[in-house]
Amino acid sequence: MTQIGIMIEGQNGLNWQNWQQILRTAEDSGYQCVFRSDHFTNPNGPHMDALELWTSLTYAASHTERIEFGPLVTPVTFRHPSMNVKYASAISDLSGGRLILGMGIGWQIREHESYGIDFPDVNERYERLEDALNMTKLLFESEEPIDYEGKHYHLKEAMLLPRPIQGGPPILIGGNGPKRTLPMAAKYADEWNAVFIDPETYKDRTERLNDLLEKEGRQPGDVKRSLMTRVFYGKDDAALQALIKNTGKTAEEIAASGLIVGTADAVVDQIGKWAELGIERFMLQWMEIDDMASLEDMAAKVLPTYHK
Incomplete structure (x- = not known):
């Protein structure tokens, strides 16, 4: 079954009031999941409300019963990987x-500079992510204390207690890069999330991932395929035109880039075409975080097609 959820930019005005409304609406309306970015501020312009990731996900775990949720994605630069493991394990268990x-x-320079966080070059950040992935797997899976010596992080007699339910939460790696991101997804991930990608590029990347999985001794079905892309949804043509007028593009031009745009029938059609390419889960980027009426309308008109 095609899974359809939403993705929220946590740095663009997210506060407790609208986070609570978003979770309640997603849970009650039938969305499969709610993911959110992990940023401390937006990349430019005035600072806006930005709920801290793990605090907000603790609330999600204890105030929802059905939806899946998580960071899309948490940068390795923000917190020591071993602490991310502890937070994730505890919140996963709390949520069942x-x-x-x-x-x-990670990619945004401004938030690192604003909050005094080291922002090494891209090569080192990839090295740190590989360390973090190794440490995460070890801590989730080991029943005994472990030692680990990586390029940038190490563990000495570390153990994750209490032991996580089901071996810890699934690991998602997001990004379209064929040289570094996809090999990491093939080696470590339970889910690969393509981001703002067009259909032709997606077909190339998913085929590359299948080849890399074979080299790792894994099967294509071992890694779930998901897509994070912007949705421009209008309950009618007038609402849609009001939403896209500042883009300077037509709905057709927006859709050609891989974004999802339209009234209900068009959104259903576009999601269906992506699903035919192998997308199993959609995280639809919902920028109108105070517009719950439209989010409910999209659920009522779009989700029944995929929940038959």
Whole structure:
């Protein structure tokens, strides 16, 4: 079954009031999941409300019963990997196993400078992510204390207690890079998330991932395929045109880049075409975080097609 959820940019005005409304709406309306970015501020312009990731996901774990949720994605630069493991394990258990642990290298310079966080070059960030992935797997899976010596992080007689339910949450790796991201997904991930990608590029990347999985001794079905892309949804043509007028593009031009845009019928059609390419889960980027009426309308008109 095609899974359809939403993705929220946590740095763009997210506070407790709208986070609570988003979770309640997603849970009640039938969305499969809610993912959110892990940022401390936006990349430019005035600072806006930005709920801290793990605090907000603890609330999600204890105030929802059905939806899956998680970071899309948490940068390796923000917190020591061993602490991310402890946070993720605890929140996953609190939720009954509904957390998906999305991990990445980070990219935004401003938030690192603003909050005094080291921002090494991209090569080092990838090295740190590989260390973090190794440590995460070891801590989730080992029943005994472990030692680990990586390029940038180490563990000495470390053990994750209490032991996580079901061996810890699934690991998601997001990004489209064929040289570094996809090999990491093939080696470590339970889910690969393509990001703002067009259909032709996606077909190339998913085939590359299948080849890499074979080299790792894994099967294509071992890694779930998901897509994070912007959705422009209008309950009618007038609402849609009001939403896209500032883009300077037509709905057709927006859709050609891989974004999802339209009223209900068009959104259903576009999701269906992506699903035919192998996308199993959609994280639809919902920028209108105070517009729950449209989010409910999309659920009522789009989700029944995929929940038959």
